[in-house]
Amino acid sequence: MGSDSEAEKSQQKEREKKKMLALAPIARPLAGKKLCKRTLKLVRRASEHKCLKRGVKEVVKSIRRGHKGLCIIAGDISPIDVITHVPILCEESDIPYIYVPSKEDLAKAGATKRPTCCILVLTKPTKGELGAEEQEKLKSDYDQVVADVSEAATSLF
Secondary structure (H helix, E strand, O other): OHHHHHHHHHHHHHHHHHHHHOOOOOOOOEOOHHHHHHHHHHHHHHHHOOOEEEOHHHHHHHHHOOOOEEEEEEOOOOOHHHOOOHHHHHHHOOOOEEEEOOHHHHHHHOOOOOOOOEEEEEOOOOOOOOOHHHHHHHHHHHHHHHHHHHHHHHHHO
16 A cells, blocks of 8 residues: 555656656746646636636737736747747736746646646636626735745746
8 A cells, every 4th residue: 555655656756857857948937836736726716717818829919908917838838939929028018927837737727628838817807797706716816826926036036
């Protein structure tokens, strides 16, 4: 029984190591384990309330239209040229952004079957309205993650 858990732990460590090896060199600021978990939880909650833009094309269009939010970019994208312009757009528009290690994890949190390069979590849904309680809960999670992201970004420079 103990050997099973040891084998599972070693497999999980191996998977984590492979994820880190696949990271792009520009994947900075990279979310740590705790921030990554919290960020993916925010993405999951935002996808339930239709407050997401998925994929490079949608995210870039939303940023150019002036929508505000949090941009989450996968760090294991190949070729990297697909996403190199997204952080620059985010910085010009004063939108916080963070890299997460895996595009598969990002897609799973965003309720998509295909791996996703980047996601923009909006502060409010594009269509319709949320209930006051749901809006408050989403906003508090959003504010907490944005504070952690900006802290990670300032420690980078």
